[in-house]
Amino acid sequence: xxxxxxxxxxxxxxxxxxxxxxxxxxxxxxxxxxxxxxxxxxxxxxxxxxxxxxxxxxxxxxxxxxxxxxxxxxxxxxxxxxxxxxxxxxxxxxxxxxxxxxxxxxxxxxxxxxxxxxxxxxxxxxxxxxxxxxxxxxxxxxxxxxxxxxxxxx
Numbered sequence: 001x002x003x004x005x006x007x008x009x010x011x012x013x014x015x016x017x018x019x020x021x022x023x024x025x026x027x028x029x030x031x032x033x034x035x036x037x038x039x040x041x042x043x044x045x046x047x048x049x050x051x052x053x054x055x056x057x058x059x060x061x062x063x064x065x066x067x068x069x070x071x072x073x074x075x076x077x078x079x080x081x082x083x084x085x086x087x088x089x090x091x092x093x094x095x096x097x098x099x100x101x102x103x104x105x106x107x108x109x110x111x112x113x114x115x116x117x118x119x120x121x122x123x124x125x126x127x128x129x130x131x132x133x134x135x136x137x138x139x140x141x142x143x144x145x146x147x148x149x150x151x152x153x154x
Contacts, residue, residue, distance in 0.1 A: 014057045017087075017135070020069070022047035022062040024132035029060075032104045033091060033139065058089075070134030073113055078120045078138055079128055081113055090126075090138040098141040099154070102127050105139070119150040 019025050022042045026049050029035045038057070039050040047062030075082035078090070093101050102117055105127070113128035113136075120126040124142040131137050 012056060014059060017058075017060050017133075018063045018067045019060045019133050020063060020065045020067055021132060022049055022060060025049055025060045028110070028131050032101070032108055032110065034093070034097060034101060035091070067133060069132075070130070070136075072134075073128070073130075074136035076128070076136060076138055078124075078126050078140070079113065079118060081128075082136060084136075086136075088136040088138070090140055093139055093141050095141050095143060098125065098139075101139060105129055116154075117152040119147065119152075122146070125152065 022040075026037065026040055026042075029049070029051065030037050035051050037049060038052045039048065041048050042062070049060040051058045070084065070086065072084035073082035074084045074086045074088040076088055076090070082088075098117075105112065111130040117125040117127040120140075123146075124140050126138050126140040128136055128138045
């Protein structure tokens, strides 16, 4: 129809998440997961941490202990577990880095849903962990081919 105006392009550009300890979040997301931070600031009154993720800025802001740390697993569609209804996210790790990332998380004592990665939805390896705020984070890799053995082997 000639009189129709084009719809505006709408896009999510920022996701903000509050945290009590910005340094702990930096350790988890930068050091353990290997995400590339784009900004970090940690002063007594104000702190933030940012990651650029394919057109989206994923940001954490320090709140001086005002945010409740979750202790329940959040439900996600990829695994058989989680009873808490809350926001959660999945972070894709390159195939060549996945095993080392899982090892870093384990060695750091990060709380994990299962002892090792699981073959999920017959399409990817997933390893669900909790970040320092108790957010459920699925760390995953999608191999090009399905493995013959569906049990994670170190």
